Amino acid sequence: MIGFDRRALSNFGWTLICMTLVLxxxxxxxxxxxxxxxxxLSFKKHLLWVSxxxxxxxxxxxxxxxxxxxxxxxxxxxxxxxxxxxxxxxxEVASSKSWISLGSxxxxxxxEFVKIPIIFVMARLYSDDHWMESYGFVELLxxxxxxxxxxxxxxxxxxxxxxxxxxxxxxSIILFMGVKKRALLFILVAVVGLSYPTWQFFLKSYQKExxxxxxxxxxxxxxxxxxxxxxxxxxxxxKLTGKGFKSGAQTQLRFLPARHTDFAFSVLAEEWGxxxxxxxxxxxxxxxxxxxxxxSRAKDRYSIVVSFGVxxxxxxxxxxxxxxxxxxxxxxxxxxxxxxxxxSSTLTAMIAMGVVLGIRRRRxxxxxxxxxxx
Amino acid sequence: MQDFRSRFIKxxxxxxxxxxxxxxxxxxxxxxxxxxxxxxxxxxxxRSERIPAYRxxxxxxxxxxxxxxxxxxxxxxxxxxxxxxxKLNKALFEILQVSPERFKNNLVPTEPILIARDIDRxxxxxxxxxxxxxxxxxxxxxxxxxxxxxxxxxSFLGYLGKISKAELEVAPLLGNDSLVGKxxxxxGWQDFLQGEDGYRQKATDAFGREVSLNLFQKNxxxxxxxxxxxxxxxxxxxxxxxVEEALGDKSGAVVVVDVKSGELLALASKPSFxxxxxxxxxxxxxWKVLINDKSFPLLNRSTQGLYAPGSVLKxxxxxxxxxxxxxxxxxxVYCPGRYKFGRxxxxxxxxxxxxxxxxxxxxxxxxxxxFYKLAEKLDIDRLSRYMKAFGFGSPTGxxxxxxxxxxxxxxxxxxxxxxxxxxxxxxxxxxxQGYVSVTPLQVAMMTVALANGGTLYKPIIVRKVVSHDGKNxxxxxxxxxxxxxxxxxEALVAVRNAMIGAVNDPKGTGRAAKLSxxxxxxxxxxxxxxxxxKEEEGYKEYKGHAWFTSYAPAENPEVSVTxxxxxxxxxxxxxxxxxxxxxxxxxxxxDKRDKDDRV
Numbered sequence: 001m002i003g004f005d006r007r008a009l010s011n012f013g014w015t016l017i018c019m020t021l022v023l024x025x026x027x028x029x030x031x032x033x034x035x036x037x038x039x040x041l042s043f044k045k046h047l048l049w050v051s052x053x054x055x056x057x058x059x060x061x062x063x064x065x066x067x068x069x070x071x072x073x074x075x076x077x078x079x080x081x082x083x084x085x086x087x088x089x090x091x092e093v094a095s096s097k098s099w100i101s102l103g104s105x106x107x108x109x110x111x112e113f114v115k116i117p118i119i120f121v122m123a124r125l126y127s128d129d130h131w132m133e134s135y136g137f138v139e140l141l142x143x144x145x146x147x148x149x150x151x152x153x154x155x156x157x158x159x160x161x162x163x164x165x166x167x168x169x170x171x172s173i174i175l176f177m178g179v180k181k182r183a184l185l186f187i188l189v190a191v192v193g194l195s196y197p198t199w200q201f202f203l204k205s206y207q208k209e210x211x212x213x214x215x216x217x218x219x220x221x222x223x224x225x226x227x228x229x230x231x232x233x234x235x236x237x238x239k240l241t242g243k244g245f246k247s248g249a250q251t252q253l254r255f256l257p258a259r260h261t262d263f264a265f266s267v268l269a270e271e272w273g274x275x276x277x278x279x280x281x282x283x284x285x286x287x288x289x290x291x292x293x294x295x296s297r298a299k300d301r302y303s304i305v306v307s308f309g310v311x312x313x314x315x316x317x318x319x320x321x322x323x324x325x326x327x328x329x330x331x332x333x334x335x336x337x338x339x340x341x342x343x344s345s346t347l348t349a350m351i352a353m354g355v356v357l358g359i360r361r362r363r364x365x366x367x368x369x370x371x372x373x374x
Numbered sequence: 375m376q377d378f379r380s381r382f383i384k385x386x387x388x389x390x391x392x393x394x395x396x397x398x399x400x401x402x403x404x405x406x407x408x409x410x411x412x413x414x415x416x417x418x419x420x421r422s423e424r425i426p427a428y429r430x431x432x433x434x435x436x437x438x439x440x441x442x443x444x445x446x447x448x449x450x451x452x453x454x455x456x457x458x459x460x461k462l463n464k465a466l467f468e469i470l471q472v473s474p475e476r477f478k479n480n481l482v483p484t485e486p487i488l489i490a491r492d493i494d495r496x497x498x499x500x501x502x503x504x505x506x507x508x509x510x511x512x513x514x515x516x517x518x519x520x521x522x523x524x525x526x527x528x529s530f531l532g533y534l535g536k537i538s539k540a541e542l543e544v545a546p547l548l549g550n551d552s553l554v555g556k557x558x559x560x561x562g563w564q565d566f567l568q569g570e571d572g573y574r575q576k577a578t579d580a581f582g583r584e585v586s587l588n589l590f591q592k593n594x595x596x597x598x599x600x601x602x603x604x605x606x607x608x609x610x611x612x613x614x615x616x617v618e619e620a621l622g623d624k625s626g627a628v629v630v631v632d633v634k635s636g637e638l639l640a641l642a643s644k645p646s647f648x649x650x651x652x653x654x655x656x657x658x659x660x661w662k663v664l665i666n667d668k669s670f671p672l673l674n675r676s677t678q679g680l681y682a683p684g685s686v687l688k689x690x691x692x693x694x695x696x697x698x699x700x701x702x703x704x705x706x707v708y709c710p711g712r713y714k715f716g717r718x719x720x721x722x723x724x725x726x727x728x729x730x731x732x733x734x735x736x737x738x739x740x741x742x743x744x745f746y747k748l749a750e751k752l753d754i755d756r757l758s759r760y761m762k763a764f765g766f767g768s769p770t771g772x773x774x775x776x777x778x779x780x781x782x783x784x785x786x787x788x789x790x791x792x793x794x795x796x797x798x799x800x801x802x803x804x805x806x807q808g809y810v811s812v813t814p815l816q817v818a819m820m821t822v823a824l825a826n827g828g829t830l831y832k833p834i835i836v837r838k839v840v841s842h843d844g845k846n847x848x849x850x851x852x853x854x855x856x857x858x859x860x861x862x863x864e865a866l867v868a869v870r871n872a873m874i875g876a877v878n879d880p881k882g883t884g885r886a887a888k889l890s891x892x893x894x895x896x897x898x899x900x901x902x903x904x905x906x907x908k909e910e911e912g913y914k915e916y917k918g919h920a921w922f923t924s925y926a927p928a929e930n931p932e933v934s935v936t937x938x939x940x941x942x943x944x945x946x947x948x949x950x951x952x953x954x955x956x957x958x959x960x961x962x963x964x965d966k967r968d969k970d971d972r973v
Binding site: 247249269 | 397577578
């Protein structure tokens with residue numbers, strides 16, 4: 001099942017590897033500044049996760065995607081079952097039951113990982129019906145089912161941010177693969193029609209508060225608006241060049257909440273200013289562009305959808321996380337993949353990029369001359 | 375295989391536009407709004423700590439400390455720092471014995487609110503050892519009043535209380551937790567005592583805790599405050615103490631005045647309050663108790679209490695009658711114990727009557743009939759002019775809270791009651807009954823004017839105000855409110871002689887104030903609160919107020935002592951002995967001081 005040929009090294013995505021390494025070092029530097037005052041435990045833990053992530057990324061790139069394609073549904077079923085499991089035995093952190101404890105090793109968050117099998121299954125569905133040009137309402141029922149099951153399970157935890165990301169990734173794939181105008185119209189009407197009952201019956205009060213606080217953060221500056229205000233103060237006060245490493249008053253004096261996780265970007269923007277923040281954004285932009293490029297060069301429908309899905313995943317994480325810390329989107333708890341502290345999200349992103357690396361490597365549509373070990 | 379080219383182009387455009395939107399927002403926050411948000415960031419962590427000015431001391435006339443300051447550890451809560459302050463600080467609120475509900479509604483995230491003043495050592499230790507688990511809790515050192523002599527002089531010293539909204543508008547430089555004078559000298563001389571607060575900027579973290587990181591210590595400023603001025607009273611602590619001891623647990627007032635300057639040497643009112651109860655600001659429950667207390671502990675009887683003057687007003691009637699020529703010193707009147715006026719009969723306090731007497735004997739024996747006769751000729755409007763000349767019916771200008779009292783006249787009754795004056799009312803007014811009401815301080819200042827030959831002084835309670843580095847800021851000079859014209863001087867001499875007699879003559883009503891080797895002059899008074907018949911029923915609240923007003927030594931007056939005992943009964947038996955004790959104490963203190971000066 002593990003294939004290797006001599007063209008692998010020359011076709012290897014060195015550009016992505018390099019960009020990832022730069023991103024990882026920025027992330028670790030930033031994490032150090034954000035968390036060293038409370039001890040180096042978080043930093044060391046993340047260093048471990050990053051190392052595991054790098055190994056996983058490279059290893060996954062050598063896994064034949066034919067294998068992945070074949071077992072897409074299996075992965076999917078396993079992770080959906082984990083999502084069911086987490087509802088019963090999950091560990092509750094900040095009122096969301098999203099984590100499975102692995103004892104002394106820490107915790108994992110299946111809802112992060114599940115994004116990958118969802119992308120696989122979507123790709124599988126689209127490559128199975130490769131004759132279709134664009135999808136009507138009836139044809140969309142299958143992909144819709146694939147999304148809705150994990151979406152609802154994650155919503156039940158409740159983890160609004162991750163659920164939203166799952167929806168956005170799949171929505172992007174569906175749009176990309178083509179939707180008939182009437183079906184699109186129907187979906188739009190359905191979304192608007194469902195938003196009121198969702199607000200009324202499904203959102204928890206803290207989630208509503210966050211959305212209300214987003215609309216007017218100064219309405220409740222001590223409560224739910226506090227985080228948004230402090231984040232914007234941190235970012236704005238960084239000005240052009242920033243206050244310097246370990247010198248951000250908002251960060252170091254702990255006015256900024258969740259400094260090493262959801263608000264890691266605010267720390268960077270405060271301490272390294274506009275120049276630092278824009279560099280990170282540029283890096284993400286290039287990585288996503290590189291993945292899109294890989295998708296555009298791929299020779300089969302499965303690879304295109306997988307690569308595009310990974311690009312969409314990164315894209316939405318960046319836009320929503322940065323958008324929320326900048327105060328243009330409500331604060332819904334979406335991490336900045338790879339940059340935010342968190343083992344599950346970092347590992348998810350790096351495995352996903354590993355898959356893309358594998359696709360890039362085989363973009364010349366090599367007939368399978370690999371030795372298969374069964 | 376379909377062609378995805380245009381879709382990739384569209385995706386790239388979406389990607390680019392989204393990133394541009396983010397970058398635009400980033401540019402807006404960091405470049406356009408950057409300076410303003412940097413200010414926000416500074417005000418977030420730089421907190422200005424108010425350093426309250428040291429409030430000026432209150433000293434007695436010899437420079438002895440009366441009221442000073444002591445440090446107090448006060449606890450503040452920074453709402454911004456304490457996320458879930460009701461739950462997190464539950465234990466704290468229990469230790470401090472305050473209810474968190476009191477602070478729920480007025481939270482401004484950046485404004486620390488005072489939750490407890492003057493915590494004790496155990497409470498302080500509790501907080502200091504748990505600093506890290508009590509985010510948003512700040513302990514600051516402020517000053518509180520210390521009363522060296524306990525409740526001595528409480529009625530005129532007054533107390534401090536939390537500044538009100540109205541006071542804050544007048545004095546915007548003060549912090550909204552400042553303690554300011556609410557009564558007495560503390561209030562009257564507030565502007566001198568207060569001083570100017572200083573401040574110190576400090577870097578704090580999100581939980582209000584001061585941080586020592588050098589990085590955030592740059593550009594922190596501070597300002598040294600200016601201590602308040604010391605207030606030097608005219609009160610003598612020794613005399614004040616003697617006065618309050620002499621008064622004991624009776625309810626009433628004593629005023630001791632320096633005859634030559636109008637300076638108050640002692641000013642007492644009982645029952646009073648304990649200033650210790652007000653040190654931390656006024657407590658609502660205690661306030662209710664004090665306000666509803668039937669003995670009115672918050673009333674300064676010496677300056678605010680209004681009483682009928684009774685017979686002590688006879689001196690004014692006598693001076694008026696002599697000056698107006700309606701009576702001569704040797705005019706004789708027969709007192710049968712009652713006086714028929716129209717259909718009514720007015721009584722003398724002595725039922726069997728005084729017999730045939732002149733003016734001097736009328737004052738010595740406090741005969742009412744003699745004065746009814748004078749009043750009949752004098753008429754109310756002339757009498758009221760003399761009462762006003764002696765300072766009645768208007769504030770004395772002492773500088774602490776006081777009442778003005780009532781001097782009745784035809785016009786006054788017309789405006790007040792829309793009724794015309796009955797001539798019978800003139801009779802009872804002349805003996806200090808009826809509508810007339812006065813404060814003990816006004817009676818004291820009248821006596822001073824009699825004693826010093828007709829000069830009505832403004833009473834002085836604060837001699838001077840001295841800055842913390844010893845410079846005189848303000849000084850009280852004897853201020854004359856009025857002088858009787860020379861032609862009245864003779865009348866004064868006659869009245870003074872009668873007052874000497876009232877104490878030293880065997881028939882005098884004020885014999886109880888007599889001292890050997892020191893001539894006291896004085897006059898008793900018993901202010902009826904009900905008719906004489908009812909008074910005989912014997913209820914305490916029917917008993918008249920006992921007055922005695924005096925000066926000494928008679929030959930060269932130095933000091934004047936006025937005593938009022940509420941529902942005390944006869945002035946001669948109740949008020950006069952207290953005055954004697956006070957004069958004795960004054961004399962022995964003067965002797966001691968003379969000896970000390972010689973040594």
